[in-house]
Amino acid sequence: xxxxxxxxxxxxxxxxxxxxxxxxxxxxxxxxxxxxxxxxxxxxxxxxxxxxxxxxxxxxxxxxxxxxxxxxxxxxxxxxxxxxxxxxxxxxxxxxxxxx
Amino acid sequence: xxxxxxxxxxxxxxxxxxxxxxxxxxxxxxxxxxxxxxxxxxxxxxxxxxxxxxxxxxxxxxxxxxxxxxxxxxxxxxxxxxxxxxxxxxxxxxxxxxxxxxxxxxxxxxxxxxxxxxxxxxxxxxxxxxxxxxxxxxxxxxxxxxxxxxxxxxxxxxxxxxxxxxxxxxxxxxxxxxxxxxxxxxxxxxxxxxxxxxxxxxxxxxxxxxxxxxxxxxxxxxxxxxxxxxxxxxxxxxxxxxxxxxxxxxxxxxxxxxxxxxxxxxxxxxxxxxxxxxxxxxxxxxxxxxxxxx
Numbered sequence: 315x316x317x318x319x320x321x322x323x324x325x326x327x328x329x330x331x332x333x334x335x336x337x338x339x340x341x342x343x344x345x346x347x348x349x350x351x352x353x354x355x356x357x358x359x360x361x362x363x364x365x366x367x368x369x370x371x372x373x374x375x376x377x378x379x380x381x382x383x384x385x386x387x388x389x390x391x392x393x394x395x396x397x398x399x400x401x402x403x404x405x406x407x408x409x410x411x412x413x414x
Numbered sequence: 415x416x417x418x419x420x421x422x423x424x425x426x427x428x429x430x431x432x433x434x435x436x437x438x439x440x441x442x443x444x445x446x447x448x449x450x451x452x453x454x455x456x457x458x459x460x461x462x463x464x465x466x467x468x469x470x471x472x473x474x475x476x477x478x479x480x481x482x483x484x485x486x487x488x489x490x491x492x493x494x495x496x497x498x499x500x501x502x503x504x505x506x507x508x509x510x511x512x513x514x515x516x517x518x519x520x521x522x523x524x525x526x527x528x529x530x531x532x533x534x535x536x537x538x539x540x541x542x543x544x545x546x547x548x549x550x551x552x553x554x555x556x557x558x559x560x561x562x563x564x565x566x567x568x569x570x571x572x573x574x575x576x577x578x579x580x581x582x583x584x585x586x587x588x589x590x591x592x593x594x595x596x597x598x599x600x601x602x603x604x605x606x607x608x609x610x611x612x613x614x615x616x617x618x619x620x621x622x623x624x625x626x627x628x629x630x631x632x633x634x635x636x637x638x639x640x641x642x643x644x645x646x647x648x649x650x651x652x653x654x655x656x657x658x659x660x661x662x663x664x665x666x667x668x669x670x671x672x673x674x675x676x677x678x679x680x681x682x683x684x685x686x687x688x689x690x691x692x693x694x695x696x697x698x699x700x701x702x703x704x705x706x707x708x
Binding site for chain 2: 315319322329330331332333334335336337338339342344345346348349357358359360361365368369370372373374375378379380381382383384385386387388389390391392393395398399400404407408411
């Protein structure tokens with residue numbers, strides 16, 4: 315997960331793109347260490363320290379990781395795309411945004 | 415009926431007693447179909463044995479390849495399938511017939527003609543059976559259109575309101591699975607497509623390829639509402655809650671968290687405690703990753 319997301323974020327720097335995490339770990343300091351260690355340059359929401367936190371509950375998340383891809387209007391366009399499929403999904407949305 | 419040859423067949427058998435050993439053999443077989451419990455016990459024993467070995471090896475700190483090889487050796491129901499099908503065909507109306515069909519759908523996840531005959535047996539002979547409950551989850555996760563036809567028939571004909579309620583919710587879940595599968599097929603690369611075809615069969619994949627995921631989602635909403643609006647259905651206990659609660663959650667997901675809907679805003683803070691909002695990122699393509707370092 316981390317290496318793929320790192321390279322996606324790096325490749326798309328300067329583009330109208332953002333990767334946002336919603337983290338459900340229980341220990342905030344540990345998450346900070348992970349972020350530093352693994353070089354995660356993107357921001358994450360804090361889900362209250364639990365997989366049953368307010369954000370994952372509001373989004374009915376029942377499995378991890380769960381992925382949503384939104385277009386520039388905040389419309390959900392893809393769900394649970396990973397690896398190459400995530401790249402393809404994001405690239406297609408960026409391409410149609412740039413052609414507008 | 416298969417157990418009891420007609421008079422004509424009996425007469426034929428009598429006259430061909432020596433000339434037709436194969437007919438005799440068939441008759442003998444049909445009347446001696448084994449009990450489902452025998453197969454179940456064999457499978458359970460094989461599974462237990464595998465589980466014990468797996469636990470032992472996994473906890474001994476063996477390397478990843480050994481463990482993943484062992485994981486692949488998990489006993490599959492397929493090895494017992496021929497015997498189970500024999501029970502299904504020989505005594506469809508019996509409790510064993512129901513067990514056989516449920517096994518085929520739940521453990522082996524049969525497709526094609528076998529899926530058809532298992533559903534057929536359940537619908538014809540067991541539409542009121544308590545056993546049906548055990549197969550609902552497997553059917554909810556099966557995108558095959560024949561599953562919807564089966565569930566619709568049962569929900570219209572079962573005399574048990576619990577079965578009708580549970581089939582209604584299974585329909586809601588089935589159509590959600592179906593919408594996701596239709597989209598997955600449209601996006602699938604070669605390898606992924608092979609996997610989907612392996613699960614559903616190429617006939618079903620060809621049918622789903624022509625279906626509209628939004629129509630499937632509309633059907634899912636309709637069945638959620640059918641559960642929510644029927645007080646009896648809504649009160650049925652289901653996975654640490656009621657069917658009504660589960661249907662409400664599914665309906666919310668369909669209205670706000672499915673493809674084509676504006677995502678609900680997230681207003682919160684980041685790991686450092688700095689305020690952040692999802693809507694601040696409008697104008698950008700956004701990937702949201704629900705993650706944890708576990």
